[in-house]
Amino acid sequence: MSSLSKSARSYALATTVVAITMLISGAASAAEIFKVGLIASYTGAFATWGTQFQNAIEAYQAIYGKSVKGPKGE
Numbered sequence: 001m002s003s004l005s006k007s008a009r010s011y012a013l014a015t016t017v018v019a020i021t022m023l024i025s026g027a028a029s030a031a032e033i034f035k036v037g038l039i040a041s042y043t044g045a046f047a048t049w050g051t052q053f054q055n056a057i058e059a060y061q062a063i064y065g066k067s068v069k070g071p072k073g074e
Helices: 006-028 044-064
Strands: none
């Protein structure tokens, strides 16, 4: 009989299933488009920060473009 308790074996099995599911779903979603957004305050006490965030993003996009390429440049 195994030296692991029943709960430890169940945990190990569940962890393995989750890991395999993540690997499979990661491979399937490699071609999907992901959009990244910014939640910032443009009014109130932190209004100047919202404007600064927006300006920084626009400056970055002016230099590097609006799309992000993968590690292989694809």
